[in-house]
Amino acid sequence: MEKIPKSHPRYTSLVTREKLVEGVKSGVTAIQGLIAHGRGEAFDYILGEKTRDFALKAERAAVALMLLAKHPVISVNGNTAVLVPEETKRLAELVNAKIEINVFHHSSERVEKIKNYLEKYGMEVLAAGDAELEGLESARRIVDSRGILVADVVLVPLEDGDRCEILKRHGKKVIAVDLNPLSRTARMADITIVDNIIRAFPKMVEIAEEMRGWEKKRLREIVENYNNSEVLAEAVEEIVGYLKKVKEEMLSP
Numbered sequence: 591m592e593k594i595p596k597s598h599p600r601y602t603s604l605v606t607r608e609k610l611v612e613g614v615k616s617g618v619t620a621i622q623g624l625i626a627h628g629r630g631e632a633f634d635y636i637l638g639e640k641t642r643d644f645a646l647k648a649e650r651a652a653v654a655l656m657l658l659a660k661h662p663v664i665s666v667n668g669n670t671a672v673l674v675p676e677e678t679k680r681l682a683e684l685v686n687a688k689i690e691i692n693v694f695h696h697s698s699e700r701v702e703k704i705k706n707y708l709e710k711y712g713m714e715v716l717a718a719g720d721a722e723l724e725g726l727e728s729a730r731r732i733v734d735s736r737g738i739l740v741a742d743v744v745l746v747p748l749e750d751g752d753r754c755e756i757l758k759r760h761g762k763k764v765i766a767v768d769l770n771p772l773s774r775t776a777r778m779a780d781i782t783i784v785d786n787i788i789r790a791f792p793k794m795v796e797i798a799e800e801m802r803g804w805e806k807k808r809l810r811e812i813v814e815n816y817n818n819s820e821v822l823a824e825a826v827e828e829i830v831g832y833l834k835k836v837k838e839e840m841l842s843p
């Protein structure tokens with residue numbers, strides 16, 4: 591990995607990019623993943639690159655929903671695998687979720703590479719590809735009969751596409767992680783976490799550690815009081831407000 595000086599003002603962003611570049615080189619991350627990351631970065635910039643209150647609200651509701659679920663699954667693609675492997679493992683342990691590889695740019699070799707990569711972190715990973723999600727044409731239809739196929743809650747990080755709609759049609763609750771509050775997936779999900787996954791997953795681990803002993807009633811209250819449309823509107827409002835503030839700073843003497 592390229593050596594990035596810690597004093598660089600864009601250190602975190604550069605290290606994150608390097609992880610993805612290494613992921614592409616090793617065949618874990620799709621080259622298209624770099625483009626997807628660029629889109630995410632642009633939204634992160636105009637959100638001030640921090641976890642905002644609306645994201646925290648969504649992260650808390652997401653953890654509560656996963657703790658209430660009978661069969662929660664964390665779906666992992668090539669970007670998620672290299673950005674937050676340790677946190678994925680820990681979150682799955684805390685909320686008792688299965689981890690399943692589900693990719694858009696599919697080949698058996700690539701799925702195998704992602705599986706080997708995650709297993710190095712001590713994860714048990716589902717990737718049998720022995721079932722299909724009816725109604726979906728992309729490779730994301732290929733699922734594991736012990737995982738997404740029978741899940742009641744699916745955590746879907748970093749994708750803007752058609753799967754969320756189909757998962758919902760199959761009666762599942764969907765939690766999305768997407769810095770773009772305007773994306774198709776962001777707008778279709780039950781809970782949308784508009785935050786960078788490199789901040790969202792560690793935060794969710796913290797929240798899961800806090801909530802895991804809680805009574806179901808208390809968790810249910812969090813889920814019931816959550817309103818995703820309001821959270822998305824708050825995200826848009828935050829972007830507008832942040833841009834206005836920056837504009838004023840630029841114009842002030």
Ligand code: PTJ
Pocket residue numbers: 619620622623624625626627628629630631633667668669692693694695696747748749750751767768769770773785786787788
């Ligand atoms: O590994 P594969 O084959 O499944 O492919 C993965 C990618 C990411 C290439 C694929 O899912 C894809 O093309 O994604 P999209 O449709 O570009 O959507 C990715 C979404 O994730 C965009 O809306 C980005 O804003 C968002 N995003 C990118 N990086 C981050 C992010 N959201 C949160 N944190 C990030 N670090």
